[in-house]
Amino acid sequence: MRVLVTRPLREALHWCEQLRARGFAAEPLPLIAIVPTDPAPVAQAWAQLAQCRAAMFVSANAVEAFFAAKPAALGWPAQTAAWATGPGTARALRAAGVPAQALVAPPADAPQFDSEALWCLVGSDASLAGAQVLIVRGTDADGRLAGRPWLADQLAAVGATVHALAAYARQLPRWDAATRERAAGATDALWLFSSSDAVRHLQQLLPGADWRTTRALATHARIAEAARAAGFGRVDTVRPALDDMVASIESAR
Incomplete structure (x- = not known):
């Protein structure tokens, strides 16, 4: 299962490095530009x-x-x-x-x-x-x-x-056509959200996208609420700590 890390680029790269070291196919997909x-x-x-x-x-x-x-x-x-x-x-x-x-x-x-x-x-x-x-x-x-x-x-x-x-x-990040296509086709990936702004930006970048079969992890209850409101089919809340992330991703396999 692919894991899409939506944090700003510097943080997304750091988290992807850690998750890959644990054996996951983690990809950065920043939804917030700093x-x-x-x-x-x-x-x-x-x-x-x-x-x-x-x-x-x-x-x-x-x-x-x-x-x-x-x-x-x-x-x-x-x-x-x-x-x-x-x-x-x-x-x-x-x-x-x-x-x-x-x-x-x-x-x-x-x-x-x-x-x-x-x-x-x-x-x-x-x-x-x-x-x-x-x-x-x-x-x-x-x-x-x-x-x-x-x-x-x-x-x-x-x-x-x-x-x-x-x-x-x-x-809002600037996505080229390839990034937009990659995100739109990632309904089978596990999305990792650490900000409600990231969820809102996804809705702006891909209005009307159907996420009903897609699972997400959110690092706070408020962010989880935003992801559910955006249409994600299953949203779990997880502490933003590596071991907790790993355990939640493992449970999605």
């Missing part, structure tokens, strides 16, 4: 980072974009925590040089990796009242901040001031 935005606001955020109690990164792409615009003279402030919702983002922060003592993220064996899981770790911190928190994320194709405002709402409720920073843009 493009840079104006680096000036990111550089300004770096200049003010030491004033923040924490900076939260929604993805490894957010980390990469934020550190790509880092002024050479600045390092990670000792008093600023780096928050991540999952292990991939945490790895990216460590690779970027964020000290281990600054990093806060759900453990690798957490039942889920999302804002709620992160909030369980940081929500009881009394120092958040009156503090500033930076949230680094992307924008969608229309220039609006992508993702849910849930964490920002929780922070505001405890008295924190939230600054949202768009460090990159998530856009």
